[in-house]
Amino acid sequence: MNKGRKLVAYVGPYSFPDGGAAARRIYGNCLSLRSAGYDVVVSSGQLADSQEEMFNGIPVVSLNERRHEHLPTLLKHLMYFSAGKNTISWLDSLERKPDAIILYSGYSPYLIRLLPWARKNNVKLIFDVVEWYDPPNWLSRFMSPYFLNIELAMRFFIKKCDGLIVISEYLKKYYAHQVKNIIKVPPTANLACGDVVERDSSDNAVKFVYAGTPGKKDALSSIILAILRAGASGQNVELHIAGVSRNNLGDFIPVSGFSQSEIDKVIKCHGILSHRDTISLVRSSDYSIILRPNIRSVQAGFPTKFVESMAVGTPVIANLTSDLGVYLKDGVNGLICPNFDVESLVKVIARSVDLAQDQIMRKRAKETADVYFSPDNYSEEFIKLIG
Template sequence: MEKSVTMNNTDQPNKPWVAYVGPFRFPDGGAAARRILGNALSIYEAGYDVKIISGQTKEEIKTEIPDFLEVISTEERTAEKLPQFLKRIIYLTMGRKTYNWFKSQNNKPNYIILYSGYTPYILWMKYYCKKNKIPLFFDAVEWYDQNSVIKNILSPYQWNIEFSMRFLLPKLNGLIVISEYLQKIYEKKSIKTIKIPPTIDTKTIIPTYTKVSKKPLTIAYTGTPGSKDLLNELLEAICYINENDIFVTLCLAGITEPELIAYDFFKKTKRTDSPSYIKAYGKINHDAAIKLVGSSDFSILFREKNKVSSAGFPTKLVESLSVGTPLIANITGDIGIYLLDGINSFVCQSPSKENITNAIERALSLQAHEYENMRFNARKTAIENFDYRHYTLSFKNELFK
């Protein structure tokens, strides 16, 4: 494994190659980086070299890069610590350094895929691609709702996403979309579209087939909730279940104790610290988060049904299933295609305290063999639906034809 952050010309005369471009960090860029890696694996399997043309600085690369990839840092992300108004001005110029890098190359890519960046990046890349007769695609993984756009109307990030999604994306050569919601929108606009959920290499992930804990049941949550993940009702349900004894332990990665205490449930109960059966670990690295989920009896995922959850797809669901950990969740977007109640998950009709309590009580009542079957089915779901190898032909025979 070797880091590659060179800015020099790269000449590989024979093998076709694909450039994955954007302001993201890679490979340390969270769910975005893992999305790109999964797609890059499929593209490489289809017979193309893949180069990640990232807007990050060289210093942002902190871990090893898969040896089949080359990563070039174009230093677009230099405004991270500047005042907000300067960041917004500089944001409008993003993509220029990436354009200049492409312009300097003798060996042009066969295809360019853009992830994020939106209007500034699209305009630079579209100009370059038109000039050099290179197909330009976009990897679409989100779409904010109207309330979010109105609330943040002064944010260039918000309005440029909206403008891009509505007017610029339909004019590109094709789209990779993460959900059926986005696929239906763009197919109506007669643009070539392939649907690819978050993907992984399941062969490199070792599941943990543990027996269900008699007491307490361990439930894990990983991530930064923000406004998308609903935790308040989960806290209510677990405290209700544990009123007379400890039946459930909740492990939270990505949330600090002060952030946890700020939830409405704790404010209403006037608690100044969390009970012993709720553990907030704060921010941990991705490997530790996967290990936590793999060693837990269930992971949880509760989200509101809205445009955001319909357009996106939670990477944490894929990762939980891949380590053989079933979920307790409500259905939003495409996840109902994969989560089967009582088979690889317990599904709540809505993320209310009552529904969550009922789901956890069902989990507590499982016999050991029933739980072992759920873990097996979770892993099987990941292998059959989210392994990158299933999508190689989608790139080769559909997007790149």
């Protein structure tokens, strides 16, 4: 590291570099920071045999904060309030203290420890705000240790930080009156994917892809049903799913009246894939589909899969949640589903089949990613944030 450059430490309980969308978010921001002229070190909470390693030129320190993951859920959540101690010990041990700390996740346990440490050591503390989970019910908001921890952080502790990186306009508006130093940075992608893949016109099936771990955010059941209905109407379509095995597919297929042979013809499960293989699947598809309900966690977050699909030149079909309306332009780089329901998606799928040969849409998708989702585009924002 260059002692003439400011040092930024990215800390939190996440795994890195193999930590899913969280790790890719952090890596993208690290690239932005390095482009802005900062030295960066990532402090991960993951369990690891070796404490220090390098990932693409970024020092990674594993602090074993996540040692309670094997415990029952309630006990694990209670023990989580001890998280952050190893991070403080590591920071104390550093001969060269960081000029700024960026905390990703961790929430109240980390903030309770980092806020006074940062003040004592004259270090800027910045929180990377990327989501706001919805408790399953009102009682969980106050009685669940997990959701109580998050609500305390979102409504109180985060507002005491020196600055924020927010992933969406929803979060920016929420914190704008309490925190002056805020930048909005969507997920970024550095996939080095080269030219847009030309569609193979000899393959008649129009290929749609869903990639991810289904939860409350993604309406995978609705996507599957819409594709099945499109197939039943005579359209030659396939839905390729990364993240769900064939054995678990039944959990996402509502009672629909489709035979197993009809399902197998249209729905292709690839199971859990590596990120590289997932990106390859997305890149070889005609469209990605993202269908999400209008709930707080969806409006506060931003789908990484949208960014990565655009980055490899695969147009996206989605309903407009979060900030997607800023980037997704109907008929230009994807298609907009006007409502969050199966019937609307069936109609958009029918329209998309006619447009599947449109190579211009694929090029526009890639251009969208180059303009909005390249890490280099946010270097100046990080300079404003950190100084």
